[in-house]
Amino acid sequence: MAVDSLSVKFAALADPTRRAILARLALGETAVTELAEPFAMSLPAVSKHLKVLEHAGLITRGREAQWRPCRIEPGALKDVDNWLEYYRRFWTGSFDRLEGYLRELKAKPELQTKEKRRGRKKRK
Amino acid sequence: MAVDSLSVKFAALADPTRRAILARLALGETAVTELAEPFAMSLPAVSKHLKVLEHAGLITRGREAQWRPCRIEPGALKDVDNWLEYYRRFWTGSFDRLEGYLRELKAKPELQTKEKRRGRKKRK
Numbered sequence: 664m665a666v667d668s669l670s671v672k673f674a675a676l677a678d679p680t681r682r683a684i685l686a687r688l689a690l691g692e693t694a695v696t697e698l699a700e701p702f703a704m705s706l707p708a709v710s711k712h713l714k715v716l717e718h719a720g721l722i723t724r725g726r727e728a729q730w731r732p733c734r735i736e737p738g739a740l741k742d743v744d745n746w747l748e749y750y751r752r753f754w755t756g757s758f759d760r761l762e763g764y765l766r767e768l769k770a771k772p773e774l775q776t777k778e779k780r781r782g783r784k785k786r787k
Numbered sequence: 788m789a790v791d792s793l794s795v796k797f798a799a800l801a802d803p804t805r806r807a808i809l810a811r812l813a814l815g816e817t818a819v820t821e822l823a824e825p826f827a828m829s830l831p832a833v834s835k836h837l838k839v840l841e842h843a844g845l846i847t848r849g850r851e852a853q854w855r856p857c858r859i860e861p862g863a864l865k866d867v868d869n870w871l872e873y874y875r876r877f878w879t880g881s882f883d884r885l886e887g888y889l890r891e892l893k894a895k896p897e898l899q900t901k902e903k904r905r906g907r908k909k910r911k
Contacts, residue, residue: 737877753861
């Protein structure tokens with residue numbers, strides 16, 4: 664069972680309706696009734712999804728009696744983004760840096776000479 | 788129940804052991820027995836987690852009879868990264884650009900004058 668905060672967030676995001684709700688809330692705070700409309704879903708069904716998102720810290724809900732606006736909490740998604748940071752080097756970062764270095768090596772022959780010299784030293 | 792590929796990925800990531808396995812695999816391909824060691828977990832328990840990660844496309848497993856090395860599939864995490872892109876503007880992009888602009892405005896009084904002039908024109 665998911666207990667740590669990151670696991671709770673990932674579990675909350677593992678549903679297309681909840682992700683669609685988040686996408687809607689990214690445009691601005693919205694009343695629950697308004698959120699329910701595009702989903703052809705009952706209000707209790709939407710409320711259930713909102714509770715999961717709220718528990719994960721991904722949204723907050725206003726306390727106004729008549730109108731309970733939902734608000735996205737981007738900080739919670741920033742945590743997911745931070746977690747991804749470690750893996751980002753697979754598609755950016757070190758791989759890109761290596762690619763850039765090889766490009767630089769091609770463009771600047773004096774660097775190649777230095778590398779060749781280093782290579783020769785190692786081989787001794 | 789999660790059926791779309793992104794939901795399956797998020798569900799697979801909603802477990803600290805599975806995320807730890809991914810972190811280990813990011814360092815290089817690893818045998819299942821080697822993966823099990825740091826977790827003080829039975830081999831069948833680790834295998835169960837690997838099956839979830841494999842089903843989500845987050846890892847692949849070699850077919851060598853004796854040694855079934857697990858490999859991370861970073862492309863699957865790139866999908867999560869792409870999904871986050873829409874929300875990234877909350878902590879980068881437009882907000883950062885605004886902050887940078889305000890800093891620039893503070894540092895370059897000539898810009899301020901220009902802005903003031905523009906403001907005056909608008910007021911006419």
